[in-house]
Amino acid sequence: MTAIMGGNALIHDNYLLASSLLLACICFYGGHFYLKTTQHHKEPATGVLIALSSLMLYLIYSGGVDNTGPLWIYIIPPVALFLGGLSVGLFNIFVFISLAILLMFYDNGALLATEYSVSFKLRLIYSFLTVTFLSYCYEYSRKLSLNNIKELSEKFEKMAKHDALTGLSNRRDMMDKIQIEYARISRSHNTACLLLCDIDHFKQVNDNYGHEAGDIILTQLSTHFKNMVRQQDVVSRWGGEEFLFLLPDANLNSAEAAAENIREKIADIQFKIGKSSTKITLSIGVSTLSENRSITDSIGKADKFLYKAKQNGRNQVCSSKSVALNKNTTN
CATH class of the missing domain: 1.25.40 (Serine Threonine Protein Phosphatase 5, Tetratricopeptide repeat)
Structure with missing residues (x-):
């Protein structure tokens, strides 16, 4: 103009x-x-x-x-x-x-x-x-x-990326973060690790104290998880009482040590439910996230070792390393 x-x-x-x-x-x-x-x-x-x-x-x-x-x-x-x-x-x-x-x-x-x-x-x-x-x-x-x-x-x-109850990353957000980490380790040729954990006998908590008590425990547990991991680690509610951890720049030994530390600390905590309190234990499966294996396979491995930990009596950490040690011990 x-x-x-x-x-x-x-x-x-x-x-x-x-x-x-x-x-x-x-x-x-x-x-x-x-x-x-x-x-x-x-x-x-x-x-x-x-x-x-x-x-x-x-x-x-x-x-x-x-x-x-x-x-x-x-x-x-x-x-x-x-x-x-x-x-x-x-x-x-x-x-x-x-x-x-x-x-x-x-x-x-x-x-x-x-x-x-x-x-x-x-x-x-x-x-x-x-x-x-x-x-x-x-x-x-x-x-x-x-x-x-x-x-x-x-x-x-935030609602799309975070679990409404616990405030942790939800499954969708965790998958996005795993894909970003997978792309990074494909370039750097490093490894990361996944921890998939499940609350042992969680159904008994709901049966004994009600579903509201289950939500209280999940919320308290999420807070403890956030305080136990490194700043770069990601914790997500994977579904129900299952939680998935992403540990960047971690090998199998350090990841298994971190999982054991989490398991031991959680086992000692008294979870308050109104005027009552209870303890819970965790079973944890550990797997590596590397360029040699797809994301789906890595999560599947963690799930497999979680199932193995439950089969072996719960309240324990299981990985390819611990399975190999058990086989050697048995032999």
Whole structure:
């Protein structure tokens, strides 16, 4: 639009107006190009606001075409508030209107290249302030709406990735994290480990204390799990009373030691259920996550060793290493 108006002014031999419009046009395109190439919005937004404000002040000074130039100043409030935000935008508007008032009213218009009636100048300022107020209300409402949408989005994203009862990662989120870790170890040729654990005789807890007690234990257990693992480890509720741990940069020996540590500590904890308390034990299966085996196979191995731990009497850790040791001992 600025380029078209600049071209029109050029055709009508209004070279000063044409130069101002075309220079502003170059600034607008420059800001757009800078934003597209650098993805930084602060600098081009500032440049556009300065160019736009300067052009509007020039239109007030010169009158534009048939003294209609000042009518364009109404685009300042929405643009300033959108590009600069509420506080910075209002500051820019204040600076602009202060300079505009100075231009129009100083020494009865001595700074102007044209003439406006006092009535026109007053109505221009009043209407500009009204548009500023409405633009501010709109931008404020838009910001509120965006913040509400962002909060809802974060809430739904958390619900999609976390178990509602325990707050741990759910099965879907854990699979995403395992896939990311699998891609990493495929590049680095390191290993990670998986621990799949299950609460022993959990049905008896529900039968003795009720399903609400089961939920209480699951919640308390999840809190203990989070306090027992490293910062880089991930704990998820895999389903029911099953939990899956992802231990990055861990080999079978360190993973088995971590699983044993978890098992022993949990076995010593008194879980409070109202006025009562109870103890629980865990059976844990350990497997490696490596580039030589698929994710599904690695989880399947952990599940297989978990089943083996339950077969062997529960409250124990089982892995390919412990199975091999048991075979050697038996032989």
